[in-house]
Amino acid sequence: MLMSLLNHFENLLDPKNHAGAKTPANDSATRPVTMASQVHLTIHYRQVGSTIELREPTVLAGAVGDHVTIPWVVIPGYVLTEITGFTAFFPAESGPVYCEYSPQIAGPVIVYHRDTQGRLLEPPEVLTGDINADFEAYALADNVDQVVGDAVQTGQFTGHSQTIRFTYQLNALEAGTPPDQTEYIEVLVPKSVYLDPTATSPLADVLPAHTFWRVYTLMRETVTNQVWLNLGGSQWITADQTQRRHTMAFLHGPDQLALPSLHFAQTNTPMRAVGIATGGSDGVTLWSAPYGHINGTRLGSGSRLKITSKADLDDGSSWYQLKSGDYVMAQYVEL
Template sequence: MENNLLKNSVKKISRDDIKIAVHYIDSNGNKLADSTVLTGHYLDNLTMPWKTIPGYVLSSIKNFQQTFIPNSDGIYLIYFTQIAAPVIIYHRNTMGELIADPQYITGDLNKSYQAKPLPEAQNFLVDIPEKVTGRFTDKVQEYEFIYDTMQMADYDIPDNLFIKTKNNVPVYDQPASKSPLSEPLPYDTIWRVFKAVRESYNDAVWYNLGGDIWISNKEDITTLILSQFSEKQKLLNNPLAANVNNISFTYSVINSMDIERNVQVPFNNDQNITMWETPYGKMSEERYHGGQDVYVKKLLQLDNNSVWALLDNGNYIESKYLNF
């Protein structure tokens, strides 16, 4: 009889009849998530069902227990609100320059996020982060997308295309450059365009105004077609006009100096040097290369501070491409 009672007692306490409710609340007692009810054998180990709740961090536990023992009140996991640090996304070109303002992604702590490239520049992506998803934490996280936005294509223009400045506008030594030259183009002046290229990324058009002078169509300018002009138009009211009457009418000569000697094109120049029929006028089909000798008759300084070498064949080269 005693043995039967003992067996019944052991059988009774070994059943799955211990239920523990785990509640998820904030510091004010508000419910944050559905409660979890755990069922187990008496004195078995109890594994706590932790939960990650976006925007909150676990701060304390009430009625904590590690085994299944009767607990009519249940266990309370108490969370405090916490602001997550932002995720910052940088969009740069292959030169390391930002092509857009940094993006800030914000969200609740522990909530998931995904970093994405610029929709309009996806075709120019060349490097993306290894991982673009994660969860907001209390620390700032950063991502960087790299785009090849420097792709250029020739852009057809009329032979008699000019630009007119509507303000003092910056010019650059190459298309898509971020560093303007020291002197801007002055307000209300007209400049001839010799060629143009277009950026594939944003369709910006860059006009070449002669030599290493480029201006973007994004500047405060307007384009116009001049149907009548002369490449050899004489300079008016210029004391040097008698000596230099084969110059583009866009500029004035402010100084000149006779040279009459051979000068060499630098060896370290990695491209052929352009020769001009007139400064900033019509380009000659003939080119000079590194190491080649040229005979310079005169140096001319224009009112844009450029200096040009007049060659014995009547053509011109910018003096910066020569070794004097």
């Protein structure tokens, strides 16, 4: 509506639409312009149906018949809907022109802060203001150096809602020390399970409340401080709504948790080599002996290993003995 209104008045101002028209301006070249021949136009900026002035009026002065250039003004919170007294040329007598504005509510601006995995770092921020007013959206103060793109985004409030997005490249996870393997955690409420801490959606199955689990790996998000627990394999849960337990209520005693005693004939071959652990994100398990007791710590992937011997068992498995005396399965070591 506003654009059609302005286009109409621009057509009136176009000299081509007045070619050949005899106006006092045609004679202005043959007569001098004096102060007495000047007229004034006062441009008022008012709210529709009211005498409220939304800003100071503008006064234009010119000779009768001269072209008039009316300054169109953008007023935050209002849109121009009507012009009364419009003229393309200075009239013979001074008079007013009324630019009338209607109040309009601006649509909100929603600001999202997400990491590169699509996870929200904070609840969405809502910016509000007057229509046509400028706005600025800022990246999180603690993560300005991690923003992908501009840390400040600007725009103007309109009649429609708008969305601003900030994306952050985070050093998301750091390893922690998991509980001792003689301890458990109890899940206090039904818990969603994820393939890994960076997954954006959970698996279909949910862990039942009041079940007990061992924790094999612990990771912490460096920005949100969210702690993740690995319950074995690709099963990760958040640490909230869990409780550390020294015993498991469903067992009669800790002896029932001992691994079965396995005896396989083995052939030991002395060797000297350096290998690299390749156990993926979960790392590599350390054993006291082939199929012996699991030590409490795990080696991270990429760790350098000093190998002193190799054990080949008659079940087809191969093991490397490290300089520390611990064993690792050969399939998780690259020589």
